[in-house]
Amino acid sequence: GENVEQHPSTLSVQEGDSAVIKCTYSDSASNYFPWYKQELGKGPQLIIDIRSNVGEKKDQRIAVTLNKTAKHFSLHITETQPEDSAVYFCAATGGSYIPTFGRGTSLIVHP
Amino acid sequence: GAVVSQHPSRVICKSGTSVKIECRSLDFQATTMFWYRQFPKKSLMLMATSNEGSKATYEQGVEKDKFLINHASLTLSTLTVTSAHPEDSSFYICSPGVAPEETQYFGPGTRLLVL
Numbered sequence: 001g002e003n004v005e006q007h008p009s010t011l012s013v014q015e016g017d018s019a020v021i022k023c024t025y026s027d028s029a030s031n032y033f034p035w036y037k038q039e040l041g042k043g044p045q046l047i048i049d050i051r052s053n054v055g056e057k058k059d060q061r062i063a064v065t066l067n068k069t070a071k072h073f074s075l076h077i078t079e080t081q082p083e084d085s086a087v088y089f090c091a092a093t094g095g096s097y098i099p100t101f102g103r104g105t106s107l108i109v110h111p
Numbered sequence: 112g113a114v115v116s117q118h119p120s121r122v123i124c125k126s127g128t129s130v131k132i133e134c135r136s137l138d139f140q141a142t143t144m145f146w147y148r149q150f151p152k153k154s155l156m157l158m159a160t161s162n163e164g165s166k167a168t169y170e171q172g173v174e175k176d177k178f179l180i181n182h183a184s185l186t187l188s189t190l191t192v193t194s195a196h197p198e199d200s201s202f203y204i205c206s207p208g209v210a211p212e213e214t215q216y217f218g219p220g221t222r223l224l225v226l
Contacts, residue, residue, distance in 0.1 A: 032213075034214060034215065036217075041202075041220070041222065042219055042220060043115075043117075043204050043217040043218050043219045043220040044155070044204070044217045045217075046214055046215075046216065049214060087152075089154060089155070091215075093215075097208065097209070097210060098145070098157065098160070099215055101154050101155050102154065103153075103154045104152075104153070104154050106152070
């Protein structure tokens with residue numbers, strides 16, 4: 001089955017800095033990679049996703065890159081703000097219709 | 112994206128009682144519903160997959176008699192935690208199943224605390 005590794009587990013940055021979260025996956029059949037933001041006491045919210053036919057996707061301050069050869073994808077947040085503080089999960093799906101999630105990254109943005 | 116609601120948002124119950132959690136897909140006909148459990152500072156753990164009109168599929172290690180799942184219609188799935196114990200305290204989240212490569216949306220979650 002699919003195995004998704006996510007790093008770092010905790011990331012602390014100053015407001016205005018960039019944050020990068022990295023994930024690797026094992027199943028070459030996976031072809032859809034969403035990123036979720038989860039605030040305390042709430043369900044995960046999709047923030048951006050990328051499919052295997054694209055190498056990069058950007059939405060304002062958020063971008064995702066995908067390297068299918070190396071089987072890794074990354075989330076980039078620029079100009080971080082305190083409200084970006086949350087837990088972020090990556091996921092991989094496609095080989096199976098059930099997504100496999102990373103362990104999560106707790107992002108803390110200090111004002 | 113799909114709108115998913117859960118009720119209740121939080122519940123406190125005594126040990127030994129049963130608790131029912133409802134998950135509604137408000138604008139999406141969900142033939143399949145995923146039920147997840149999440150412990151503090153942990154990732155989502157898939158518990159079971161409910162299928163409209165048929166039995167649920169449980170992940171290894173999840174007791175089907177403990178966590179009863181019913182998928183009565185294309186918009187409603189319920190999870191009942193029977194004879195709840197303190198170790199069942201957790202955050203339960205539902206999500207309508209989608210085809211591979213389709214975006215998966217999650218409910219807001221239900222916080223269960225068993226005293």
